[in-house]
Amino acid sequence: MASSEITLEAVPEISGVPAAEWDACANPKGDPDSLENLDTLASPDVAGSCRTISKPGYNPFVSHAFFAAAEASNSACPRTGWGPRHLIAKLDGQIVGVVPCYLKSHSQGEYVFDRGWAEAYHRAGGSYYPKLQVSVPFTPATGPRLLIRDGVDRELIGAALARGLRALCNATEASSVHVTFAREEEAKLLGEHGFLQRTDQQFHWHNDGYKTFDDFLGSLNSRHRKAIKRERREAVAAGITIHHLTGPDITEDAWDAFFEFYMETGSRKWGRPYLTRKFFSLIGESMSRDVLLVMAKRNGRWIAGAINFIGSDTLFGRNWGAIEHHPFLHFEVCYYQAIDFAIQRGLQVVEAGAQGEHKLARGYLPQTTYSAHFIADPSLRRAIADYLKRERAYVEEVGRELTEAGPFRKTADDDA
Secondary structure (H helix, E strand, O other): OOHHHEEEEEEOOHHHOOHHHHHHHHOOOOOHHHOOOOOOOOOOOOOOOOOOOOOOOOOHHHOHHHHHHHHHOOOOOHHHOEEEOEEEEEEOOEEEEEEOEEEEOOOOOOOOOOHHHHHHHHHOOOOOOOEEEEOOOOOOOOOOOOEEOOOOOHHHHHHHHHHHHHHHHHHOOOOEEEEEEEOHHHHHHHHOOOOEEEEEEEEEEEOOOOOOHHHHHHOEOHHHHHHHHHHHHHHOOOOOEEEEEOHHHOOHHHHHHHHHHHHHHHHHHHOOOOOOHHHHHHHHHHHHHHEEEEEEEEOOEEEEEEEEEEOOOEEEEEEEEEOOOOOOHHHHHHHHHHHHHHHHHOOOEEEOOOOOHHHHHHOOEEEEEEEEEEEOOHHHHHHHHHHHHHHHHHHHHHHHHHHHOOOEOOOHHHHO
16 A cells, blocks of 8 residues: 555544544444454564554544533634644545644643643744644643544554644744644654654543442551541531432433533633533533543532543543532542542553652552654754653653552551
8 A cells, every 4th residue: 555545634623524534433332343353552673663664543532522512512613722633544535544633822722741842942033832642632642643543554644643643843844733632652653754742641530440438448558448438427517418310311401411511610610611612512412421420419419520531441520620528528529539440340540640759559550651742843842852851751650659659558567
């Protein structure tokens, strides 16, 4: 297959790509191959470069429905600084690869922070914006970013998409391309095409074959096990009940309540929440079975909640909010209920979103995240490359230290 057979184009909205075509590349849950017989991750060759892009399991955030909801609800649109420029690769007229991409006029809603780069470039007389952002808007969740259809040469199409992103950067007169929360092998492939490598960390919970929440508690040292039991008791001590809503159980009334929580907490935390009320109705219509709302009720009314998205092997925790504040309720609704649900469903991972070393004591361990950055200006690229080299070493060392400080039993004496 010659690379000349591949054509590339950018589309200005997700509605310009048929849902079935997009999802055939994104490996949706409806595709049986996306949930079983998955390719294993490729092993690095002698030189350390990754030679293939493996097929991921189902990730709800890269589905057509999620992007469509973000754009149709005016959450991610040119007016909010997220102008769609989705990159499409076609082979003999068929869509074989897509990259979710936005032309951005700011660095908000990304969770991989480059404002320091923008300020430095501005001081040097450059213009950092617009830039291209390859990500899921407002969503710090790991997942595939180079979405490739089954049955094609994944390495070949991946390389074509990498080159296409650089060409799109030039065509849009953007300063840079940022591929964030990518899979490690994708970041390495992009590195072979001139993208700088960046690492960071989140805190993820991993299912070590637990059958019950008590099994998980049994893996912790005595001090942390007792602390979690106490937190769970006190979280619901004021007559609070916890409810799991998914599928048809998520009514518009439930969305109304959750949106109130989201706006109240988001306004205090971020100044301006990103997602509109319409966004939640749209995902409720198109992907409610991929959503888990953990809701807290007291005296007959909803008082707090957290939204999660369900993948083939991962529960992705996203937004939380509350209109009443009770000790440890945040930990119960966001972290412990997510672990309990993952154990019941046989899910292997809970991703608890961005930042938060407080998650460590609750069984969430540091996990390296990966991004790749193409910087058009050679001088800025050299400066950022030097910075990233030092940052990667720091992230690696901090990850080791935090893992060592984790709450899990190391010896029998930990139960003393």
